[in-house]
Amino acid sequence: MTKKMPPAVRDHAVQIANHEMGHYVVARALGFETGGVSLTITMDLRHQAGASITLARSISSIEAMKEHLEARMMVLFAGAMAQALALKHSSGSRVDKPKATAILRGELGAEQDYAKIRELRHLLRNITYPETDPASSARIAAELKEITDRLWLRTQTIVEALADTISGLGEALVDGLGIVEQWGRATDTYEGVLTREVLERMGLVQAIPAVSVWAGNSHHGDHHS
Template sequence: MALPKVRGARDESRVIHHELGHWLMAREVGFDTGGVIVQRAPDGAIHGSAKVFPRASVMLDTTGAIDDYLTRRVMVLCTGVIVEIEWYSKNLGRLLDEDELADVYENGVIDVSGLSDKGKIEELLVILSGLRNKPVSELPDFAAQISDLFTEIYNQAKVKAEKFLDKLYVMAEITSKEKWQSREMLEVPLERLLEIESLSETRLKMMSPAI
């Protein structure tokens, strides 16, 4: 089943959720972040990007250090997909089927460079597979290695993302009400995102039942 096409404010909401997923996971795994940008293209499509500075905290001079670094980068990218799936599920009032899940991964949010998470993920997984696996000569065997790696890291990211999804929903609600700098662009700088994160945490605490 094909996912329904969303436009206007709903599409902006989808992109905001997606980019906040990247932003929150980046901070969760130890990367510095900047702001988030949402843009309207002339054809009405909505694009977005979350500024992430994936600097290594240690020298990447061992296989283990490189593996850890690449894994965290892939987790950040996967979380955009994870959150977008959650957004569709929440808006449709049901779980997505396999074709719809594939649709989100294949045709998710495009950033301002024109790249999707899928393309970036697959480039990094090729390197990671070379670190973890012995070379194989047959393409189906290599594809299986990549698929297994993706599933493993995606599931790791999903476990971490579930811990901040409630906060993300509140952050997205606040962010969607921010003033656009122009008709084409909404840019939320780091300082404002940190304020929004703090407001969201406070709101969630107020909503939590007293023990």
């Protein structure tokens, strides 16, 4: 079906598909249960898309809470990063940081992800640095930056390591898009979904490694999830 899709529409569809697959792949790598991934796109480049991720999990300690918040923030960062992947096969896949930042800041549609990140990082800072005086705005700003920078870099490492998986799944989603028909006539809208069942059977999905949120954070000790 996508053979007839105009190149500009397909290019946009691939970016959005990569964004959703960024959320999906990093969520799986960090141990979240995942469902299907869907994408709808119109000829004038409006889109709706989503990756189903189960946020319910047992949290019985502050340490588990911190791990959950870090993982959730990384999943939210991963969409913009995957959308900003510069696929250069010679030097490997690199996240275009200015583009990823622009996507998150809402210039290209991921402002909801960024709003959630901004909220969650305050909660994470509150429990990571409970001794900080709430009136010490400079110190709080520095702690927020430390958390954000560390999780950004950690997410970037995972997204770049799994770039081929993300782009492969994004392409599979776009390749499955079909034109929506209404009353027997084609509309200007393409839509498609990779269901949980279909995704679970794909080799690319089965090969996603489990990653610890804490890896690379030596000051957290040898905590393993």
